[in-house]
Amino acid sequence: MNLLKTTNIIFSESLLSLRRKIGRFFGLLLLSIIFIVVFELAYEPSADDINNFLPGLIWVTSILSSSIGILKIWDDEESEGLMDLLKSSPLDRGGIVLGKSLWGAFVCFTITVSTLLMTFFFFDYTLDLKQFFFLLIVILFSSIGFGFLGALFGALSLGLNFRNILLPLFLYPLAVPILMASINITKDILVNGFLIGTWFYILFVYSFVQFLLVFGLGEQSLES
Amino acid sequence: MSKTAISLDSVYKKFNDSYVIEDLNFSFPSGETALLKGRNGIGKTTFFRLIAGVIKAQKGKIETMGGIPTQNKIRSLVNYMGPNDGFYEHLSAYENLTFFQKVFSSGKNFSRDSILKSVDLWESRNVATKNYSTGMKKRFALAISMIRNSELYLFDEPFKGLDDVGKEILKGYLEKIKKEKKAIFIISNLFNDIEGFDSVYEMASSSVVKKIK
Numbered sequence: 206m207n208l209l210k211t212t213n214i215i216f217s218e219s220l221l222s223l224r225r226k227i228g229r230f231f232g233l234l235l236l237s238i239i240f241i242v243v244f245e246l247a248y249e250p251s252a253d254d255i256n257n258f259l260p261g262l263i264w265v266t267s268i269l270s271s272s273i274g275i276l277k278i279w280d281d282e283e284s285e286g287l288m289d290l291l292k293s294s295p296l297d298r299g300g301i302v303l304g305k306s307l308w309g310a311f312v313c314f315t316i317t318v319s320t321l322l323m324t325f326f327f328f329d330y331t332l333d334l335k336q337f338f339f340l341l342i343v344i345l346f347s348s349i350g351f352g353f354l355g356a357l358f359g360a361l362s363l364g365l366n367f368r369n370i371l372l373p374l375f376l377y378p379l380a381v382p383i384l385m386a387s388i389n390i391t392k393d394i395l396v397n398g399f400l401i402g403t404w405f406y407i408l409f410v411y412s413f414v415q416f417l418l419v420f421g422l423g424e425q426s427l428e429s
Numbered sequence: 430m431s432k433t434a435i436s437l438d439s440v441y442k443k444f445n446d447s448y449v450i451e452d453l454n455f456s457f458p459s460g461e462t463a464l465l466k467g468r469n470g471i472g473k474t475t476f477f478r479l480i481a482g483v484i485k486a487q488k489g490k491i492e493t494m495g496g497i498p499t500q501n502k503i504r505s506l507v508n509y510m511g512p513n514d515g516f517y518e519h520l521s522a523y524e525n526l527t528f529f530q531k532v533f534s535s536g537k538n539f540s541r542d543s544i545l546k547s548v549d550l551w552e553s554r555n556v557a558t559k560n561y562s563t564g565m566k567k568r569f570a571l572a573i574s575m576i577r578n579s580e581l582y583l584f585d586e587p588f589k590g591l592d593d594v595g596k597e598i599l600k601g602y603l604e605k606i607k608k609e610k611k612a613i614f615i616i617s618n619l620f621n622d623i624e625g626f627d628s629v630y631e632m633a634s635s636s637v638v639k640k641i642k
Contacts, residue, residue: 206501206534214531218517221528225519225557286513290573293481294532295505428485 211297215304216311219278229277230315233270237320240266241327255328260391263324267317268351268384274312275355276372278305279363288363292427302360302423309359310352317344332395339400340391343408347387350412351380353419360426382411433492434459434581434612435480440489442475449475450486451635459494459580462603462613462625466641467632473616474512476632477583480614481509494580505533508579512586512616514566515573518559522550522569525558529573539576548572548598563590571599582606582613589619600625 223230244262282288291301321340325332332340358375362368386408393399435457442450449472457463467473478484479491482498496503516525526541545551548568553561558569567590574582587599603625606613615626629642 206505214528217531218528221524222517222519281517281519284513284515284518286511286515286570287517288515289478289481289483289511289513290509290515291532292483293504293507293509293511295501295534296532297501 206295206297206300208297208300208303211300212304212307214296215301216307219305219308219311222281230274230312233274233316234319234323236273237266237270237316238323240269241320241324245327250328255330256392256395259324259328259330260388260395263317263321263391264347264384264387266324267313267320268380270320271313271316271348271351272355272373272376272380274316275309275352275376276359276369278309278312278356279359283363283368285364297424298427299420299423302356302426303419305360306353306356306419306423308352309356310348313348313352314344317348336394336398339394339398342400343387343390343394343405346408346412347383350383350408350415353412353415354379354383357415357419357422357426360423363427382407386411432459433457434461434494435614436490436492437479438490440479440486440491442479442484442486444475448635450479453489453636453638455638457612457614459612460610461627462607463615463628463630464626465614465616465630465632465638466618467616469618471632472635473632474585476638477509477585477614477616478511481507481583483509483511506580507583508574508577508581509583510570510574510585510587512589514570516558516569519557521555521557522572523554525569526572526576530576533577539578541576544572544575547575549594564592564595567591568595568598571602575602580611582611583615584613585616586619587615588617 241262250258282291292298321344355376358372362372365371386404389404390400390402390408393402393404433456435455437453437455440450440453441448465473479486480493480498482493482504485499491498493503494506498504498507517528520528522545523541526544530539530541545554548571550565550569550572553565558566561569571587588596591599603613628640630638631641632638
């Protein structure tokens with residue numbers, strides 16, 4: 206079976222599973238709300254310094270909530286029986302990892318957009334359409350970078366002892382460039398209204414490298 | 430179609446620096462039905478996982494249905510049912526079968542309804558499979574196997590956990606495959622009805638699989 210068909214099958218299954226695991230998804234959104242509300246109550250920022258801390262709040266909250274979702278994307282396949290059956294099936298192994306990576310990116314994108322909207326709502330911050338569109342582009346690239354990175358490391362760590370501890374230890378340091386770039390680009394969009402700059406190139410290249418890594422190492426990551 | 434369903438030539442497989450399979454040579458003809466016996470931990474499951482292309486050998490050559498078992502084309506000819514449950518537990522039987530029909534490209538040749546009825550799971554088709562009993566899970570694993578049209582059937586302890594009704598369903602399924610002249614290789618230390626099989630093999634050590642009947 207070819208790569209794209211396998212990717213579609215695996216992504217569709219994850220989407221179907223969301224119906225059964227919707228409570229977990231809302232749990233992540235609730236976590237984001239708690240972060241935002243606690244921060245607002247604790248800090249009470251003035252209108253002048255809101256642009257300085259809002260990007261950091263949005264992205265730290267999103268990355269934390271998204272990472273919990275990403276760490277769970279291989280949970281079902283962690284059972285040896287299911288993984289053996291998938292590996293013995295005609296599915297393309299690279300496609301399995303690509304499907305899961307797309308699912309990881311989808312989870313990140315949805316949680317980050319929700320966090321963004323909630324943050325602006327709670328802080329009564331208004332955006333124009335152009336700023337919102339630019340922010341969606343940043344969220345898209347960061348979601349690809351973080352989702353693909355998480356899915357690849359998740360596949361590599363399948364079957365390892367202490368996987369739940371090891372995975373965040375590897376994932377968080379590697380997500381630092383995405384976090385730094387996203388915070389700085391968001392600040393540029395909110396303050397200056399522009400998207401393209403050095404940080405955007407860094408985010409684009411980093412996300413593209415993660416994308417290539419999944420293509421190149423996806424199959425091998427399941428062989429290990 | 431290849432005359433040899435399985436061929437292993439000096440195969441080695443190790444986990445954590447210890448060889449589970451060591452210099453193993455073996456051949457299994459197409460169309461034969463056989464049981465594989467052997468004491469616990471001798472490497473029977475690893476042997477099957479190698480043949481099914483689930484894992485790769487460190488050294489040696491494996492051919493399954495005339496090709497390398499990790500190739501997608503070859504994997505579509507091999508029907509492997511492992512010792513552990515292989516399905517999404519949060520999904521219902523119906524949803525799982527829909528998923529696996531796509532995975533195995535079964536199309537409309539296999540009716541989910543008739544398969545679920547044949548394994549006596551029709552009434553609980555919409556229940557999440559995590560709520561199934563051990564025997565029901567085993568019967569459902571059998572249902573997943575039934576949606577595949579294969580040339581070689583590798584079943585690892587398929588009788589384990591099944592009650593008498595489940596065993597009869599499995600025996601009926603094996604009879605059907607035998608009539609189609611497909612190769613069947615089963616690991617079972619529980620099953621003693623060896624009359625129904627062409628041969629019985631024993632895995633005596635990590636390097637010897639010998640025919641005992």
